[in-house]
Amino acid sequence: MTGRAADSVVKAISGRIHSGVLADGDLLPAERDLMEEFGISRTVAREAVRILASQGLIAAKPRHRPVIRKAGFEAAFDAAGSIVGNLLQHPGGVHNLFDTRIMLEAALVREAALSAGKKDIVNLKTALAENGATIDDNDRFYQTDQQFHAVLYDIPGNPVYPAIHRAYTTWLAPQWGQMPRLADRNRINFASHTAIMDAILLRDPDAAEAALRSHLADAWDQVRLTFGDI
Amino acid sequence: MTGRAADSVVKAISGRIHSGVLADGDLLPAERDLMEEFGISRTVAREAVRILASQGLIAAKPRHRPVIRKAGFEAAFDAAGSIVGNLLQHPGGVHNLFDTRIMLEAALVREAALSAGKKDIVNLKTALAENGATIDDNDRFYQTDQQFHAVLYDIPGNPVYPAIHRAYTTWLAPQWGQMPRLADRNRINFASHTAIMDAILLRDPDAAEAALRSHLADAWDQVRLTFGDI
DNA sequence: TTGCAAATTTTGGTCATACCAAAAATACTT
DNA sequence: AAGTATTTTTGGTATGACCAAAATTTGCAA
Secondary structure, eight states: OOSOHHHHHHHHHHHHHHHTSSOTTOBOOOHHHHHHHHTOOHHHHHHHHHHHHHTTSEEOOTTSOOEEOOOOHHHHHHHHHHHHHHHTTSTTHHHHHHHHHHHHHHHHHHHHHHHOOHHHHHHHHHHHHHHHHTTTOHHHHHHHHHHHHHHHHHTTOOTHHHHHHHHHHHHHHHHHHHSOOOHHHHHHHHHHHHHHHHHHHTTOHHHHHHHHHHHHHHHHHHHHHHHOOO | OOSOHHHHHHHHHHHHHHHTSSOTTOBOOOHHHHHHHHTOOHHHHHHHHHHHHHTTSEEOOTTSOOEEOOOOHHHHHHHHHHHHHHHTTSTTHHHHHHHHHHHHHHHHHHHHHHHOOHHHHHHHHHHHHHHHHTTTOHHHHHHHHHHHHHHHHHTTOOTHHHHHHHHHHHHHHHHHHHSOOOHHHHHHHHHHHHHHHHHHHTTOHHHHHHHHHHHHHHHHHHHHHHHOOO
């Protein structure tokens, strides 16, 4: 109707994905099979595959059969990823994004301080302990650092938050990855994590937020030290 | 090098867009021109256009010349839109999304209470006044209601927040649009807005957050009343 | 000259076919 | 049974062609 023959194919396939006919991890039918099934040309079949890929419903690596990828909120943020990548090239882009991260994590630690359950506390303590144990291993510290923050995103039990966390770490990875890793900095960051943890244990949302903001503001200073004004 | 000829074309064109050679609103060269310029087949030219469109750099309506669209954060959320749309069909999807909205707006009103400037206060008062003046006009109340919340997203001066607000209203519109509009409810919502405003004026973040959470929790109850458990 | 409608050109959407190279599948050898 | 060579499948790209919708030009009448 509306000019795009590929759209109907996209609709049909995404329907199969959501209804489970095509499960996570399955291979998409070959393009030549699609053209037979839907009575379309290969051009349209390829177009449909492209659209599905841009919507995150399938993962299409060059020269490989596209793989069905169950669409979670992660997929949504993945779809936004390429655009955000462009925006981060512009002055202020990284700062704007990091700023939202600060506000969100501030809200998350408040939430944690107010309503973290026993299990959440255990998870936080575990993550913190592992973080402390890897201060001298820069690569692993990087991982356990992220893991500690990840626990914060898990606490509300809302799958959107972990997806956001993954998006942040992915989008900001280019900057983060280039930052110099020093044991001294690790020690400072671990101390910050500990302060956040303490405030949560004391059920003091204001202190938790303050500690978190201080932590991320410090991290941002490091970014600026490395990259200058971006 | 690695398989996708279209990628180099995409890179070249996106470079032109970012460098301003192709400005916002310009028309993308015709496919047949692209193939000549880059020495590629029409297949690849079309592929490149598709990719650029999926990245939000150009807006391609069927049967129309693609238009350059300098991507903002709104474009990123637009790209995520189709996936989120699907997720909202699943049980709990709407709730999960609305939950994040509550947390974000709670953080925003805290921010507003702590650091809203004179201009922000004026904007809030204006929005609130217009909201109050339209209690008996359901459609306009709906608009001024959104406008009041929009001001909250504007206060931090970070372009990401207005984009998020637009995404929320777009994504949740299907539910919101079907809700019954009653002058009584308008009155309640206006009272909530006033309470939030008062707390901000008193520079009391806790009260502002409480008022906001109460307001949105109430709104959610209305949603459940209309749709049942979703 | 100007306004508008008809004719023409441009351009996006689709199809069919062909070739190549990388993957995947299969056959074969050790 | 394991590893290697061979065949088949499949995605990436190129050509060329046709149609219908847009955009442009042309031409005529007011």
